Structures are given as structure tokens and as C-alpha cells.
Amino acid sequence: MSILDTGTLQAARQGEAIRFPFDNSYARLPDRFRARLDPTPVAAPRLLKLNTALARRLGLDPAALATPEGVEILAGNRIAEGSEPIAAAYAGHQFGNFVPQLGDGRAILLGEVVAPDGQRFDIQLKGSGRTPFSRGGDGRAAMGPVLREYLVSEAMAALGIPTTRALAAVATGQEVRRETPLPGAVLTRVASSHIRVGTFQFFAARGDVEALRILADHAIARHDPGAANAPNPYRALLEGVVARQASLVASWMLIGFIHGVMNTDNTSISGETIDYGPCAFMDAYDPATVFSSIDQMGRYAYGNQPRIMQWNLARLAEAMLPLIGDSEEAALAAANEALGGFAPAFEATYLAGLRAKIGLPGDSMGDVALAGELLKAMAENGADFTLTFRRLCSAAEDEAADARVRGLFADPAAYDAWAVRWRARLVEAGGDPAARAAAMRAVNPAVIPRNQKVEAALEAAIQRGDLGPFEALLDSLSRPYEDQPGADEPPAPAGAPYITFCGT
Structure with missing residues (x-):
């Protein structure tokens, strides 16, 4: 099906009583940027969870x-006044292989709202039916992945990490078929935008320089307004x-987060974490940790994430x-200079974060080396990432608290040897x-998902x-830096390795 097919599905178009402050700039771009269509209605929408604080933030x-009536809008059964539903076109490298057309296969952008403070946000339904980009999929989402994205994205927001947010989860009253029939749901996702690296790749692959320029100008206006006045915007x-x-x-590395599917179509130019399919958090620290069932070669392992992001940015x-040079030579030089900023920027943030984590x-x-020695000892002794750093907070104040840290190490002597050097450095500082x-408790969470x-x-x-x-759990995750009863306990011993799935 061509991306220009714009057949309108028959969702109800009343609902004017519920106001969204829509101003849909992306929908005003040329037709080749998206397909216009309404969400596919569901059988029996039922609200599972509404993010009231986020709704107020958006002016809703x-x-x-x-x-x-509101739940029908969040389910896709009713179109709010001012909404201009579209499915966006984009391409992407998936596990290193380029796919020239991907696009929003099961997501529909209802529009953009301008919050009371003037900030612009996308409002998107995920799991809202087939689009011209569905590639044979059913366009639906199961309840498990919807609730999972709600939990993890809101946890990331509470941790202070840039992320898309969850406004609502709605049960559809219909089953979706994966390996087995599962209850369906729709997620309402909020983002600074859904422009991806793959959006640029979509037009570059077609040699459409005009569209690239339109997209870049739109991105500058939305995310980098200061760039408009630069010598080379x-x-x-x-x-x-x-x-x-x-x-x-x-920031991902500093909390033990593993995205799991860092394809270029899952890399947002806004710098927000997006698409929480097979993501998870490490328990025992190991740079080679992989959870995703589809990452058989460990391409997106925890320790590979900086390298992969740099690769995505090169794409x-x-x-x-x-756009960035008058000649191929000038463009390559400018691009390489821009990409050269990644490593120092990453290292500055990551190393400053490590220093803060150990006080x-x-x-x-020397402090960087000291933190590296701790990580090495943790990896060799199966120490829990989150608990080690959180318990260090108490040990920094009271040497007697060392006992609770050393108990996380298979060989407690490994911690003891490190702690002697760490404690001497604390005295020196x-x-x-x-x-x-x-200060350490403000950067080392007590609670993660x-x-x-x-x-x-x-x-x-799902089952009950x-x-x-x-x-x-959502309430607990909203207060990640607070000590909570039962939170500072090692996870139960695992049986089979924990595996995550993308949900499609």
C-alpha cells in the first residue's frame, strides 16, 4: 500500500466537549511525510490508567x-476537535540492516498540543490499528507491553531521564494474537516529537533533498531554534x-538501563528515550547483559550502547x-567534526555521574579509575548494580554500613580491598x-523497575x-530516590535467564 493512501476509517467525529490545545505543525508538512487516517475503533474501551499529573501538565x-467520551478518544473510537490523525513515514537500520520504509505501523499521531507553558508535545496512540506502514501486522498492541511501557517510561521520568511519557492505557475489549490470544490495549504516548533518525533516512534513501531540508527546518524550529542563527544551521x-x-x-549507563532495540528508527532527535519494547534494568552488573529475545548477537548489550548510539548518529x-556542505568534501568534514563531539560529551557526563555515584x-x-575498579569488582563478583551504589551511600557516612555492601559480592574481600582506597579518598576530599x-542518595536510586x-x-x-x-509498583517507581520498605533487598534468585520481547 502506498504511503499516499489516505482512506479515512470511520471513527466517530463528535467529542467537541473535550478540548485539546492542538496545533499540528507536522501534519502541515507535505503529503509524502505521512498518511492521513483515523484510528480503527475498538470493541469496548475501558480505562486502565490515566496519568492525571501529566494531563494537567499538558493543559488537559x-x-x-x-x-x-474521553476514554473513546484515548481508545481511538472518537476524534477530538482539532485532531488531524496521521501515521508518519520513516525508514531505519534494524540490527544494522537498512529498511527503506518502516513508518508508524500501529501508531497514529493525533496531533500536537501546546502546554500552558508554551512547550509543544505530540499525542500519539500506540496500538490503534493498521496503517499503510503496517507491513502485514495487525496494528494492535497487547495489554502487557502497553502496561510495561507505561511503568518503565514513567519510572524513567521519575529518575530524571529524558523520555516519552504515558498519558493513558485503555483496554480494547478485543484480543490480539501473538503466540497465544492476549487482551488488547492502546497506549497514549506523549513526546517532544516523534522525529527519528530514520525519518531523515527515509528521505535520504529517496534522494529527496527538498524533503530533507523541510524536515531539518521543522526539527530546528521544534528542537534547536538557536541553530537557525548559526553559520551552518x-x-x-x-x-x-x-x-x-x-x-x-x-544517563542510561548510570542507572543500569538496557534499551534492547537501539535501531535508528528508535532513536529520537529530541534526545528522549523512545520505544520501550524489550528494555529492562540490570540486576547483577555485567557489561555483556542482554535481555531482548531478538538480540541474539548482543548488538545492543548494556556495554555496547554508547558505541551503537554513535553508529546511529553517523547514519x-x-x-x-x-544539507551541511556545499561540496561532498566539505559536508564530510563538517559531519565528522560534529560526530567527533559524541565521545567527549558522553565521557564527560558519564564520568561525572560515576564520580557522583561514589561520592x-x-x-x-584518579576518581574515575577508582570507580572503574569498583565496576570491575562488581562484574567479577555478581554484585547488584543498583543495590551496590545505593548501599554505598550509607557506607560513605558510616563505616559500619560496609557490611551490607560487601554482602552483595561473591567474594566480600574484593569489596574490602576497594573500600580501603575509597575511604582514604573520602578522607582526602x-x-x-x-x-x-x-548527595549520593540523590543520584543513586533505591527503586528501579x-x-x-x-x-x-x-x-x-492480564491473568486476573x-x-x-x-x-x-507505579507509586513506588514515582519515588525512586526514597528509601522504601523492602526496596533495598536483592532480587530473588533467578531460574532461567530473564528474556524480554518487543510485543509486536
Whole structure:
């Protein structure tokens, strides 16, 4: 099916009583950027969860969204006034292989809202039916992946990491077929935009320089307005994306997050974490950790994430070459200089974060080596990533707390040897121990989306219709830097290796 097919599906077009402050700039771009179509209605929409705080942030009325009419909008059965539903076109490298047309196969952008503070956000339905980009898929989403993305994306937001957000999850009253029939759901996702590296690749692969320029100008206006005044605005845009992604991946590494499917179509130019399919958090620290069932070769392992992001950004630079130089030679030089900013930007953020995690903010390379020695000892002794750093906060204040840290190591002597050097450095650095511990607790979370807890919450919701565990876990994840009863305990011993799935 051509991306220009714009057959309108028959969703109800009343609902004017519920107001969204829509101003749909992407829908005003040329037709080849998207397909216009309405979501496919579902059988029996039922609200599972509404993010009332986010709704207010967007200037929306949570009470109105929770009404039957509001739920119909969130399910795709009703189109709100001012909405211009579209499915966006994009391409992408998937596990290193280029696919020239991907696009929103099961997602429809309802429009863009301008929040009371003037910030612009995309409102997208995920799992809202087939589009011209569905590639044979059913266009639907199962309840498990929808609730999983809701949990993990909101956890990331609470951790202070740039991310798309979840506004709502709605059950459809219909089954979707994966390996077995599963209850269906629709996620309402909020993002600064859904422009991807793969969006640029889509037009570059077609040699459509005019569309590339239109897209880049749109991206500058939306994400890098200062670039418009730069001597080379398109190079400045590229540099902005490089800087944002360097910071984002560093923040992932500092909390043990593994995205799982870092394809270029899952790399947003806004610098937000997007597409939470097979993601997970590490328990025991191991740079080779992989959870995704489809990542058989470990391409997107935890320790590979910085390298892969730099590779993805190189693909963006390739796509933008016609824009950033008057000649091929000049464009390549400008692109390589922009890409050269990734490594120092990543290292600066990551190394500063490591120093803060062990209570030694500053710029001493000796502190970096000290943090590296800790990570090496953790990897060799199966120490839990989150618990090690969180318990170090207490140990920085009271040496007696060393016992709870060393108990995480298969060979506690490995921690003891490191702690002697660490404690000597703390004395040398000086400062108030209580203040140091408080600063460490502000960067070392006590609570993350532990894999077994996420799975238990999803099982209760799917198998028993019980959202209580989901609500309780979501509440806990909203306060990640608070000590919570039972949070500072090692996860239960695993049986078979934990495996995640993309949900499509």
C-alpha cells in the first residue's frame, strides 16, 4: 500500500466537549511525510490508567478524559476537535540492516498540543490499528507491553531521564494474537516529537533533498531554534542531536538501563528515550547483559550502547550530508567534526555521574579509575548494580554500613580491598559525611523497575484483571530516590535467564 493512501476509517467525529490545545505543525508538512487516517475503533474501551499529573501538565482536564467520551478518544473510537490523525513515514537500520520504509505501523499521531507553558508535545496512540506502514501486522498492541511501557517510561521520568511519557492505557475489549490470544490495549504516548533518525533516512534513501531540508527546518524550529542563527544551521542541528544523545546514553549507563532495540528508527532527535519494547534494568552488573529475545548477537548489550548510539548518529550525519556542505568534501568534514563531539560529551557526563555515584564529584582522573575498579569488582563478583551504589551511600557516612555492601559480592574481600582506597579518598576530599551521603542518595536510586516485579504486576493485570500490583509498583517507581520498605533487598534468585520481547 502506498504511503499516499489516505482512506479515512470511520471513527466517530463528535467529542467537541473535550478540548485539546492542538496545533499540528507536522501534519502541515507535505503529503509524502505521512498518511492521513483515523484510528480503527475498538470493541469496548475501558480505562486502565490515566496519568492525571501529566494531563494537567499538558493543559488537559483529567476528569474529562476519564469520562466515557474521553476514554473513546484515548481508545481511538472518537476524534477530538482539532485532531488531524496521521501515521508518519520513516525508514531505519534494524540490527544494522537498512529498511527503506518502516513508518508508524500501529501508531497514529493525533496531533500536537501546546502546554500552558508554551512547550509543544505530540499525542500519539500506540496500538490503534493498521496503517499503510503496517507491513502485514495487525496494528494492535497487547495489554502487557502497553502496561510495561507505561511503568518503565514513567519510572524513567521519575529518575530524571529524558523520555516519552504515558498519558493513558485503555483496554480494547478485543484480543490480539501473538503466540497465544492476549487482551488488547492502546497506549497514549506523549513526546517532544516523534522525529527519528530514520525519518531523515527515509528521505535520504529517496534522494529527496527538498524533503530533507523541510524536515531539518521543522526539527530546528521544534528542537534547536538557536541553530537557525548559526553559520551552518544544519550542522548545528546535527551537533544538537549528538549532544542530546550522548547525554541520554550516559544517563542510561548510570542507572543500569538496557534499551534492547537501539535501531535508528528508535532513536529520537529530541534526545528522549523512545520505544520501550524489550528494555529492562540490570540486576547483577555485567557489561555483556542482554535481555531482548531478538538480540541474539548482543548488538545492543548494556556495554555496547554508547558505541551503537554513535553508529546511529553517523547514519543521521550521512542522511544530512546534502544539507551541511556545499561540496561532498566539505559536508564530510563538517559531519565528522560534529560526530567527533559524541565521545567527549558522553565521557564527560558519564564520568561525572560515576564520580557522583561514589561520592566524589570533581574532575580527578584518579576518581574515575577508582570507580572503574569498583565496576570491575562488581562484574567479577555478581554484585547488584543498583543495590551496590545505593548501599554505598550509607557506607560513605558510616563505616559500619560496609557490611551490607560487601554482602552483595561473591567474594566480600574484593569489596574490602576497594573500600580501603575509597575511604582514604573520602578522607582526602573532606566535607561533611552526612551531606555527602545525601548527595549520593540523590543520584543513586533505591527503586528501579525490577524485572520480576514488573512481570508480577503485568501477570496480575492480564491473568486476573487485578491492577493493584501495577498501581502499587507505579507509586513506588514515582519515588525512586526514597528509601522504601523492602526496596533495598536483592532480587530473588533467578531460574532461567530473564528474556524480554518487543510485543509486536
